[in-house]
Amino acid sequence: MIKKIHLIVFFALGLIVFGCTETSELDEEKPTISVSYAQGFPQACAQLKRGETYTFRAKASDNLGLASYSLGIHHNFDQHTHDDQPEACEMDAVKSPDNPLTLLNTYSVEGAPLEDELTISISIPNNVDPGDYHCAFSVTDVTGWQGRTSVDIKIIE
Amino acid sequence: MRALILSLFIGLSVSVFAQQSVTIKGWVIDQNTQQPLEGVNIVGVNSSFISDAKGAFTIELPRQRSYRFRITHLGYAEQEVIVDPKDFDEILMIALLPEATSLDEIELFGKTPQQRAQELSSISVGVSKTFLDNNRENSLMQTLKKIPGVSTITIGSGQSKPVIRGLGFNRVSVVQNGIKHEAQQWGNDHGLEIDQYAVEDLQIIKGPASLLYGSDAIGGIVDIRPPKIPAAQSFSAELNLASETNNELRSVSAGFRGRGDQWYYRGRLTYRDYGDFKVPTDQINYESYVFELVDNQLRNTAGFEANASFSLGYVSDRVKSETLVSNVNGKNGFFANAHGLEVRSSSIDYDRSNRDIDLPFHNVNHFKLIHNTTWYGNAHTLQLDLGYQNNQREEHSEAVAHGYMPVPPNTRERVFTKNTFTFNLQDNFKPNSKHDISIGLNSELQDNQIGGWGFLIPQFLRWTLGGFAFDHYRVNEDFHLQGGLRYDWGLIQTKEHFDWYRSRIDNPDQTTSYVYAQRSRNQTLDFGNVSASLGFSYLKNFTTIKMNLGKSFRMPLANELASDGVNYHMYRFERGAIDLDSEVSYQLDVEVDHARGTFVAGVSPFFNYFENFIYLNPTTEYYETLQVYQYMQTQAMRFGGELWIGENLTSDLRIDATLEYVYTEQTSGPKKGFTLPFNPPLSGLISLSQKLPNLGGFKNIQLMADLRLTDAQNRIVPPEEKTPGYQLLNFSLNTQFKWNRTADDARLRLKVNNVLNTPFFDHTSFYRLIDVPEPGRNIALALNLPI
Numbered sequence: 001m002i003k004k005i006h007l008i009v010f011f012a013l014g015l016i017v018f019g020c021t022e023t024s025e026l027d028e029e030k031p032t033i034s035v036s037y038a039q040g041f042p043q044a045c046a047q048l049k050r051g052e053t054y055t056f057r058a059k060a061s062d063n064l065g066l067a068s069y070s071l072g073i074h075h076n077f078d079q080h081t082h083d084d085q086p087e088a089c090e091m092d093a094v095k096s097p098d099n100p101l102t103l104l105n106t107y108s109v110e111g112a113p114l115e116d117e118l119t120i121s122i123s124i125p126n127n128v129d130p131g132d133y134h135c136a137f138s139v140t141d142v143t144g145w146q147g148r149t150s151v152d153i154k155i156i157e
Numbered sequence: 158m159r160a161l162i163l164s165l166f167i168g169l170s171v172s173v174f175a176q177q178s179v180t181i182k183g184w185v186i187d188q189n190t191q192q193p194l195e196g197v198n199i200v201g202v203n204s205s206f207i208s209d210a211k212g213a214f215t216i217e218l219p220r221q222r223s224y225r226f227r228i229t230h231l232g233y234a235e236q237e238v239i240v241d242p243k244d245f246d247e248i249l250m251i252a253l254l255p256e257a258t259s260l261d262e263i264e265l266f267g268k269t270p271q272q273r274a275q276e277l278s279s280i281s282v283g284v285s286k287t288f289l290d291n292n293r294e295n296s297l298m299q300t301l302k303k304i305p306g307v308s309t310i311t312i313g314s315g316q317s318k319p320v321i322r323g324l325g326f327n328r329v330s331v332v333q334n335g336i337k338h339e340a341q342q343w344g345n346d347h348g349l350e351i352d353q354y355a356v357e358d359l360q361i362i363k364g365p366a367s368l369l370y371g372s373d374a375i376g377g378i379v380d381i382r383p384p385k386i387p388a389a390q391s392f393s394a395e396l397n398l399a400s401e402t403n404n405e406l407r408s409v410s411a412g413f414r415g416r417g418d419q420w421y422y423r424g425r426l427t428y429r430d431y432g433d434f435k436v437p438t439d440q441i442n443y444e445s446y447v448f449e450l451v452d453n454q455l456r457n458t459a460g461f462e463a464n465a466s467f468s469l470g471y472v473s474d475r476v477k478s479e480t481l482v483s484n485v486n487g488k489n490g491f492f493a494n495a496h497g498l499e500v501r502s503s504s505i506d507y508d509r510s511n512r513d514i515d516l517p518f519h520n521v522n523h524f525k526l527i528h529n530t531t532w533y534g535n536a537h538t539l540q541l542d543l544g545y546q547n548n549q550r551e552e553h554s555e556a557v558a559h560g561y562m563p564v565p566p567n568t569r570e571r572v573f574t575k576n577t578f579t580f581n582l583q584d585n586f587k588p589n590s591k592h593d594i595s596i597g598l599n600s601e602l603q604d605n606q607i608g609g610w611g612f613l614i615p616q617f618l619r620w621t622l623g624g625f626a627f628d629h630y631r632v633n634e635d636f637h638l639q640g641g642l643r644y645d646w647g648l649i650q651t652k653e654h655f656d657w658y659r660s661r662i663d664n665p666d667q668t669t670s671y672v673y674a675q676r677s678r679n680q681t682l683d684f685g686n687v688s689a690s691l692g693f694s695y696l697k698n699f700t701t702i703k704m705n706l707g708k709s710f711r712m713p714l715a716n717e718l719a720s721d722g723v724n725y726h727m728y729r730f731e732r733g734a735i736d737l738d739s740e741v742s743y744q745l746d747v748e749v750d751h752a753r754g755t756f757v758a759g760v761s762p763f764f765n766y767f768e769n770f771i772y773l774n775p776t777t778e779y780y781e782t783l784q785v786y787q788y789m790q791t792q793a794m795r796f797g798g799e800l801w802i803g804e805n806l807t808s809d810l811r812i813d814a815t816l817e818y819v820y821t822e823q824t825s826g827p828k829k830g831f832t833l834p835f836n837p838p839l840s841g842l843i844s845l846s847q848k849l850p851n852l853g854g855f856k857n858i859q860l861m862a863d864l865r866l867t868d869a870q871n872r873i874v875p876p877e878e879k880t881p882g883y884q885l886l887n888f889s890l891n892t893q894f895k896w897n898r899t900a901d902d903a904r905l906r907l908k909v910n911n912v913l914n915t916p917f918f919d920h921t922s923f924y925r926l927i928d929v930p931e932p933g934r935n936i937a938l939a940l941n942l943p944i
Contacts, residue, residue: 026831028873028879067777067778068777068779070782071782072560072781072782074558074559074560078557079502079504080501080502080557081500081501081502082500084444084445084446084500085445094504096564097558100558102561104560104561104781106780106781106782108778136782138779138782138784140777140778140779140784142777143777143875144774144775144777144875144876145775145875145876146784146875149445
C-alpha cells in the first residue's frame with residue numbers, strides 16, 4: 001500500500017517537473033514588415049492626392065530569407081477596420097463606395113535576402129472615390145511564415 | 158475495469174402465490190463486497206424489473222411456461238437467467254461469470270460501456286451516465302476532456318468538437334445509435350450538434366477504427382449508444398437545471414421515459430441560454446492591436462441551444478427496434494473585434510448587453526431520424542441501421558467589401574446544407590464455440606449544397622459503400638485474437654462554382670479583363686481502400702494486455718480536392734489539389750492495465766505512421782494579396798500515449814493521476830520536421846476525491862479537486878503560435894438528497910472551474926490564434942430532479 005502511494009506521489013511530481021523545452025533546428029520565426037522609419041511610406045494618417053504618384057516603402061526582415069510581398073489598398077468608407085499604428089486617424093463620415101480604389105499587388109523577392117526594402121511606385125487615379133482607405137503590407141519568408149502591417153490613409157482631391 | 162474482478166450473484170426465492178401465477182423474489186449483490194446492488198435491470202420478454210436499494214426485486218409471472226431474463230448492470234457482466242415458475246419452489250442461486258470470461262458472445266444488447274471496451278483489442282474507454290453526470294461541462298466534448306487522450310477544439314463557451322490524441326476534424330468520427338454524425342466537421346468554427354443530456358452511454362476508441370466505420374475514423378471514434386431500455390410498466394422523468402456565473406448560463410432539460418409491455422419511449426427537451434463569457438483579462442493584445450474589454454466580457458460570444466428528441470421502441474425476445482427523431486438548434490456569436498484573424502470595427506454597440514447575439518454569428522440546425530432493428534435468431538443476430546440527417550449551418554457577418562468583391566447584399570456569408578442517408582446491415586454468428594464472426598455492409602450518401610456570398614468549399618455529392626468481416630477468436634479462456642478486413646469504395650462529385658462578382662485579370666498581352674472567376678470545377682473522383690485490423694487481448698489475474706495493429710483511411714474532402722477561394726477572415730487563399738489520394742494510416746496500439754481492488758494503473762502507448770497526411774500548407778506565394786495555402790500530402794509519424802494510476806489513500810480519500818502525450822512530426826514535404834497542426838501539449842491531471850459523512854438530508858457527499866498541469870507547446874507548424882503551459886485548479890461537490898418521498902434521490906452538483914481565475918491559452922482553441930485566453934473562474938450549480 002505504502003509503495004503504491006509512493007508511486008502515485010512520484011508520478012505526480014514527475015508531472016510537475018516535466019517541462020523540458022527542446023532546442024529546435026526549425027525556422028520558427030516570422031518575418032517582419034514595417035513602415036515605422038523615416039523613409040517608410042505611407043505613414044499613419046497620410047493624405048494622398050488623386051492624380052499623384054507616390055513611392056511606397058516598407059522594410060522587411062527575416063532570420064532565414066524573405067520570399068514574397070503583397071500590397072493591398074481598399075476603401076474603409078464603412079470603417080470596418082482600423083490599422084495597427086499607434087496614432088488614431090480622424091475619419092470622414094461613413095459613406096457608400098461609388099468607384100473606390102482597389103489595389104491587390106504581389107511581388108516576389110529574389111535571392112531570399114535577410115533584409116530588404118519594398119519600393120513600389122503607385123499612381124492614384126483621378127477618378128477614384130476620395131475618402132478613408134486602408135493600406136496593408138505583408139511579407140512571407142521561405143518557410144511560409146507571414147508578417148503583416150497596416151496603415152490608415154486618406155485619398156483627397 | 159473493476160468489472161473484471163467482480164461477478165454477480167442473484168438469489169431467487171419463489172413462493173407459490175396462486176394457482177395461475179407465482180411471485181418470484183430475488184436479490185442482486187456484488188460478489189466481492191457482498192453489498193446489494195441497486196438499479197440492476199432484470200429484463201424479460203414482456204416485463205422488466207429493477208432492483209431496489211436493498212438489491213431486492215419481485216417478479217410476478219403466469220405459471221404456464223419458462224421465461225428468459227437478462228440481468229444487466231453498469232460495470233458488471235451481463236447474464237441471462239431462465240426462470241421456470243413450475244419448478245420454482247426453492248431458492249436458486251445463480252453466479253454470473255466474471256466479465257473477462259464472458260467474451261464468447263458478441264452482444265448488441267445491453268452491454269455496459271466498460272465491458273464492451275474490454276472486449277475489443279483496440280484501445281477504448283467506456284463512459285457511463287454516472288461519469289457524464291459527475292463531470293458535466295458546457296458541451297459533451299468538454300465533459301469528455303477528462304479522459305486521458307481526449308481533448309477538444311473549442312470556439313467560445315458552448316461549442317467544441319472531439320480531438321483524440323491530437324487528431325480531430327474529419328479524422329475523428331462521432332457515431333450516434335450506429336449512424337455516423339455528418340455535419341461540417343472540417344470547419345474551424347463548427348461544434349458537435351448533439352444534446353449532451355440525451356447521451357447516457359458512450360465509448361471512445363482511441364485509434365484506427367475504419368474497419369467497422371469506414372472512411373474518416375482514422376484517429377478514433379466517439380460512439381454514442383442508445384440509452385438502456387426502460388423497465389416494463391414503468392414511467393420515469395427527470396428535470397436537469399443548471400446555472401453558471403461565468404457566461405451567465407441558464408439551462409433546463411427535461412427527460413422522460415416509459416414502457417408498457419413491449420413498447421417503450423423516451424423523450425427530452427433541452428434549452429440553454431448563455432451570455433458573453435468572461436476572461437481573466439481587461440484587454441486582448443493581438444499582434445499590435447489592443448482590444449479593451451468591458452467587465453472582462455468577450456463581446457458577442459453569447460448564444461443559445463434548443464433541442465428536442467423522441468424515440469419509440471419495441472422489444473421482445475426476438476426483436477429489438479428503436480426509432481429516434483431529434484433536432485438540435487443553436488446560435489452563437491463570434492468575438493466581435495476580430496473575425497477569424499481579421500480585425501474588425503463596427504458601428505454595432507456590442508457592449509449594450511452581454512446576452513444579445515450580434516454579427517458575426519452562426520446558427521445551425523441538425524435534424525436526425527435514425528432507425529435501429531436487431532433480430533435475435535437462433536444462430537444469427539441481424540442488425541439494421543437506417544439514418545437520415547439534415548444539417549443546415551449559416552455564417553452571418555457584416556457585409557463588407559473584400560478584394561475585388563463589392564459590398565455584398567446581405568449578411569449571409571456562408572450557407573451549408575447537407576443531407577445524409579445512411580444504411581448499415583450487420584450479421585453476427587457463431588460457427589462454433591471458438592469464433593464470433595460479424596459481417597457487415599455500410600453505405601452513405603451525402604449531398605452538400607452551398608450558398609451565401611463567401612466561397613470556401615464547393616457543392617458536392619459523396620457516396621460510399623463498404624463491406625467488412627470481423628472475427629473474434631477465443632484461443633482459450635485468457636487469450637483472444639481479433640482480426641478483420643474491409644473494403645470501401647467511394648465516389649465524390651464536385652460541382653463548378655463561379656464568383657458572383659468580377660475580378661481583375663492581367664493578361665499576358667498587357668491588357669486587363671474583368672471576369673467571374675471560377676472557384677471549382679465539375680469533377681468526378683472515385684476511391685478504393687482496404688482497411689485491416691489484427692490484435693489480441695490477454696487477461697490474466699488482474700491484468701489486461703492488449704495489442705492491436707490497424708490500417709485505416711480517410712477519403713479526401715471536397716475542400717481538400719477542389720477549393721480555390723479566398724478566406725479573407727483567415728488572410729489566406731485556399732487551393733485544393735484534385736489528385737490527392739486517400740489518407741492511409743498504420744497504427745500500433747498497446748495497452749497494459751492492472752486493476753486490483755481499489756488500485757488501478759495502466760499505460761497505453763501508440764505508434765502511428767501516415768503515408769500521406771493531408772495538410773493545408775502555407776506557401777511563400779500570394780494571390781490577390783492573400784497568402785496561398787495549398788492542400789498537399791506529406792508523410793507523418795505520431796507517437797505517444799496515456800498513463801494512469803489511482804489508489805484509495807484511506808477508505809474515503811482517493812487519488813488518481815493521468816498523463817497524456819502526443820509527438821507528431823512531418824517526415825517529408827516542405828514542412829519536414831514540423832509537427833502536424835493542432836498538436837496538443839503534454840498534459841496531466843491529478844484528482845483527489847474525498848467522501849464526506851452525511852450532512853442533514855445530504856448523503857453521498859463527494860468533494861473533488863482536479864489539478865490540470867499542462868506543459869508549454871513549443872512544437873508548432875506555420876501559422877501556429879507557441880502556447881505557454883499552465884496550471885488549472887477545479888473543484889466540484891456532488892451530493893444526493895431526498896426531495897420527494899416517492900421519487901429517487903435528487904442529485905446536486907456544485908463546481909468551480911478555474912478556481913484561481915488563471916489566464917491561460919488552450920493550444921487547440923479557435924480563439925488561441927487571436928490571443929484570447931480561456932474562460933476565467935466559473936461557479937456552476939446543477940440540479941437533477943428525478944420524478
